[in-house]
Amino acid sequence: MSTTSNPALGLAAVLPRAEFIERSHQRSSGLGLSRSEQRELEPMVRSDLNLARERNQRLYLHAAPVMHMLFEQIVNTESMIVLTDAAGTILHSVGDDDFLARADKVALAPGANWAEHSRGTNAIGTALFEGSPTLIHGPEHFMHANNFLTCSAAPIFDPRGNMLGVLDVTGDHRSYHQHTMGLVRMSARMIENHWLSDDYNNRLRLHFHSRAEFIGTLLEGILVVGPDGKLLGANRGALDLLGLSGAALRAQTLTSLLGTSTAAVYDHFRMPLSAPMRLSLASGQSFYVTARFDWPSRPVVAGLGLLDTEPAPAAPVKPQAEAAGPAPAAKLSGLQYLRTGDAQVDTLVQKIQRVLDRDIPLLILGETGTGKELLARAVHVDSKRARQPFVAVNCASIPESLIEAELFGYEDGAFTGARRKGASGRILQANGGTLFLDEIGDMPLPLQARLLRVLQERSVTPLGSAKSIPVDIAVFCATHRNLREMIAAQSFREDLYYRLNGLAVRIPALRERSDLDAIVRRILLAERPQDAPTLSPPVAALFASYHWPGNIRQLANVLRTAAVMSAGEAQITPAHLSDDFLEDAAASLGRAAAARPQPASVAVMPVQELPAVAAEPPAASLQQAEAAMRASRIPLSQEASLGQTLEQAEIEMIRAALAAVGGNISAASKQLGISRNTIYRKLHWNAGPAEG
CATH class of the missing domain: 3.30.450 (Beta-Lactamase)
Structure with a gap:
């Protein structure tokens, strides 16, 4: 659909369109421009254009994919897309070849300046001056030489309102489409939103x-x-x-x-x-x-350390915690940085260092969330392949129907829906570097045979191709499954297992480690480097007694939320922890209490006999009981032999109620007629260290 209508845009929404254009024409005349003569303005020399592009590289990086998408919408319409800087200098353009040649005759090309002081009324220059989306159609251009154009331009701003540049679509005025301006405005907003997310x-x-x-x-x-x-x-x-x-x-x-x-x-x-x-x-x-909230992608926070997440870094990111003295001149070891005081991890690191760069496959075992990929990245960082790619593939997250193409790549037309020109697989992408196959136990049996062949022949054949391509890769694998049991069940190939199992190491679960405090400090320092909080005693006691089913990944997520919730405060308290974590922690305490044999001297009231509504025990009596215990300075073992205090009996009652409702803290609070905070506080007092 073609039209010569001129929708009111920018200031034209406030001013009559004729007045909006006339204002720009008056500015152009006042600048000494002539409507009938094209000013002879030389575009920038190549070196100056390169400098302008370098200064605006970030703008181009955000704009380029949007320009490509926009061009797909206007291709073969005698049009072009233009990106300028905040001064009106054209940085980049893309468009139909025939129209680019016509536009070049009026210097609508990279290096030329299209601010109003150079070209008079035009969409780019007028949008820059007015700070709003602008359409200039045919004879509305100040210079007659530009009357064959219709230009739709929208300024691009950063999140603080600073002008970054202009995005413009220019075409032959006879083929102007009324929707073009809308596309340009939407595209400019996409660039702005990308910039905001990046900032x-x-x-x-x-x-x-x-x-x-x-x-x-x-x-x-x-x-x-x-x-x-x-x-x-x-x-x-x-x-x-x-x-x-x-x-x-x-x-x-x-x-x-x-x-x-x-x-x-x-x-x-x-x-x-x-x-x-x-x-x-x-x-x-x-x-x-x-x-x-997109958590920072620069460090991987898994408690074991903070490593750059980009593949093949020249060196790992400098640690931000517990640094003693100036940084060493030599490259920091990724494996050394994983050592935070746990003897099991120290032994694991020592084993890996002995086989580093010996072309021995590494099989990393451990529960979900223990940091298996982080360990693999650390080994890669310390190896001779550190400057080459580190390519991670999660075998459990890719649909079985796609994992073969994902790993081995494919030729054009290899299967329905394949990309034109095909695609290189993850194995080829890792050539020269390291391939990390996470959750290898979830790889389908037929693919296990193909992978074994790649490892034996050191070459890969893409789907739909008869040509084998040599590859040089180090292979690390990880799984939380028991591969020996899978071999016995014939769901994992024994020959592949022995090919991958050059050195098998097991990362201990978080509850088995002795360095919880150091891991917590490191995570909190990464989340709030300027004012890293500490754990309050009740939270520290809870963390020490909790079983951490999600391991370090779960700990990092809990601390990540707590670090934000406690912004401006020096300590993380129970109030900063999420309710679901508190409920699970209370449930685990309840289950542990229920599993312990009850002392004969304790009479615990059955949950069903509890009153529907119960007031909290008098504060004075509880305080007196606590004061008496603390004043006596009797060790806990002696206290127990002297009979329970009111506080202890109450704690046992809370634990019994929790056990009866499967650890649901909300249900227990309703049963007991006390608040959830009271339940949590009293359980933590009991779990914490005795005050002497």
Whole structure:
């Protein structure tokens, strides 16, 4: 569909369009430009253009994929896409070849400047001046030489409102489509949103709209919130929805703007698939709000250490915890950094160091969450292959129908849905470096035979190809399964097992390790390097007694939330821990208590005989009991022989109630008629060290 209609955009939404164009023409005349003569402006020399591109490299990196996607929408329409910097200099362009040649005749090409002072009224220059999306159609251009063009341009801003550049689609005015301006505006917003996410990937971001179905679209607003609740930045959608300027928004806090706090937001969105919050401005206007927080990708926090997550780093990231003195000149060992004081881990590291760079396959065993991939990366970092790729494949996460293509690659047309030109597999991607096969026990039997052949022949044959390609890879594998049992059940090949099992090492579960405190310190320092908190005594006691079924991954997730919830505070207390973790911890304490034999002198009231509503025991009597125990300074073993105090009897009653309801702290609190915090506090007092 072609049209010569000119939708009102930018300031034209406020001013009549004719007046909007006339204002720009007056500015152009005032600059001494002539409508009938094309100014002879030489584009930048190549070196200056390269310098401008280098200064705006980040803008191009965010804009390039959006430009490519946009070009797919306008291909073969006699059009081109232009990216400029904040001064109006064209950095990059892409378009139909014939139209690029026509545009070059009016210097619409990289290196040329299209600000109003150079080209008069045009979409790029006028959008830069007005700071809003602008359409300039045919004869609306100030210079007659540009009248064959229709240009749709939108400025690009960073989250603080600074102009970054302009995205523009220019085409023959006879084939202008009324939807082009909308595509350009949406594309500019995509670039802005990518920039915002990149700037604030480790900050809380609130995505909101007055209609819930618009969250996740380009119409949503995005607010960036600091740990103290200050608003750090926003996208243009947020400013439009809130009716605020960037400066006015940054003067607000989350509480003053939306009447909530960061703690309330984190508490609401702790659980997966949480429903959007409903928050309101002081004016009464309400929004649906969801929260996102992309934890920093630079370190892998698994307690064992902090390593760069990018493949093949020249050296691991310098440790941020417990550094003594200046950093050594030599490359820090990834394996050494994993040593945090546990004897089992020390022995494991020593074993691996003996076989490093000996072309011996490594099989890493251990429960889920113990840090198997982190160990594999550390070995890679210490090896001669450190500057080559580290390619990790989780055999359990790839559908069985795709894992063969994923590993071995495929030729064009190898199967329905295959990419044009085919794709290299993960084995070829790891050539020269390390291939890490996580959850190898989940690899289908037919693929086990193919993998064995690759390891024996040191070559790989992509699907649909008859050509074998030589590969040079180190192979590390990991699993939480018992491969020997799988061999006996004929679900894992014995010959592959012995091929992979050059050296088998087992990472101990977190509950079996003696370095919990050091791991906690390291994780907290990574999460809050400026003001790392410590654990309060009740939390430290809980962590020491908890069984950690998710191991270090679970510990990192618990501490990650707690570090945010305790922002501005020196200690992490039970109030900073998520409810689901507290309930599971209380349940495990209840199960442990139920499994212990009860002392004969203790009479525990059956749960069914408890009153429906019970007041908390008088504080004075509990305090007197505690004071008497502490004043006597009797060791716990002697205390038990003298008979239980009221506090101890109450704790046993709470444990019995928890055991009866399967550890559900909410159900137990209802049964006992006391609050969940009371249950948690009293169990922790009992679990903590005696005060002498």
